[in-house]
Amino acid sequence: MGELPEDLQRQVFTHASWTARRSDSYTRLAFLGDSVLALAVTAHLYPRLEAESFGAGRLTKIRAQAVSGRSCRVVAEELGVVEMLLAAVPSGTAPAATAVIETERVLASVIEAVIGACYLTAGYDRTAAAVVEAFATQIDEALEFTVDFKSTLQEHLAQRGEVIHYEVVEQLGPPHDRLFTVEARRGEETLARGTGRSKKQAEQDAARIALEGLGLLPFEDGTRGPAESQQGR
Numbered sequence: 116m117g118e119l120p121e122d123l124q125r126q127v128f129t130h131a132s133w134t135a136r137r138s139d140s141y142t143r144l145a146f147l148g149d150s151v152l153a154l155a156v157t158a159h160l161y162p163r164l165e166a167e168s169f170g171a172g173r174l175t176k177i178r179a180q181a182v183s184g185r186s187c188r189v190v191a192e193e194l195g196v197v198e199m200l201l202a203a204v205p206s207g208t209a210p211a212a213t214a215v216i217e218t219e220r221v222l223a224s225v226i227e228a229v230i231g232a233c234y235l236t237a238g239y240d241r242t243a244a245a246v247v248e249a250f251a252t253q254i255d256e257a258l259e260f261t262v263d264f265k266s267t268l269q270e271h272l273a274q275r276g277e278v279i280h281y282e283v284v285e286q287l288g289p290p291h292d293r294l295f296t297v298e299a300r301r302g303e304e305t306l307a308r309g310t311g312r313s314k315k316q317a318e319q320d321a322a323r324i325a326l327e328g329l330g331l332l333p334f335e336d337g338t339r340g341p342a343e344s345q346q347g348r
Contacts, residue, residue: 118233118237119232119233119236123144123232123236126140126141126143127225127229128199128200128225129203130200130215130216133205141225142224142228143231144227144228144235145225146227146231147231147235148227148228151246155242155246155247156178156246159243160174160177161174177257180253180257181253181256182250184220184223186250187219187226188219188222190249191222191223191226193249194226196222200221230246252313256315259319260323264322264323265279265319267322268322271326272301277301279301279306280300281298281299283297283314284308292312295311296308297310297311297314297317299318306329307321307322307328308321308324309323
């Protein structure tokens with residue numbers, strides 16, 4: 116981001132509510148960056164995955180998870196976007212207007228705007244390489260967890276008026292090689308424990324195990340059925 120021209124950098128970190136002209140905010144750059152992000156991740160995934168096992172539908176799901184709003188927010192936080200946005204807040208801005216910049220929607224849009232600005236400045240090849248590097252963890256997690264087990268579990272419990280929450284109960288290893296253990300809980304009841312190299316991986320693993328216990332492990336086509344039925348496929 117340090118290589119961006121001043122005018123683009125200013126635009127990237129300008130919320131629409133801070134300027135009289137919406138076109139001076141990050142929105143146009145985010146529109147461009149969204150397409151660059153999708154193409155960069157698609158071009159990275161396509162040659163890595165065998166055509167026999169990964170059809171268009173499965174590739175679409177993997178890409179959607181890798182570049183989701185949640186994934187973009189994680190990358191934005193890792194790159195210090197929150198601090199840069201806070202530094203760009205105009206003086207006299209109301210606290211409520213400042214709080215909105217830390218939402219997933221805004222952070223995802225800003226990271227897309229960063230990508231769009233980098234594309235205009237450095238071209239596609241350099242930008243795509245930087246995108247793949249920045250989203251490497253998100254891509255790996257999407258490949259490991261093609262199904263979003265957390266969302267599937269929450270949707271199921273929401274039908275009963277129940278809520279799932281996750282709690283880290285153990286962390287092992289040094290910071291650069293940590294193993295997390297997470298419990299998926301329904302109220303005071305522990306449904307499952309999962310492990311992973313990140314909290315997100317551990318949460319997905321716990322949700323998957325919980326779905327297995329409830330007989331609701333999703334199939335790759337999106338349908339649901341008893342876990343033992345899938346094991347026999």
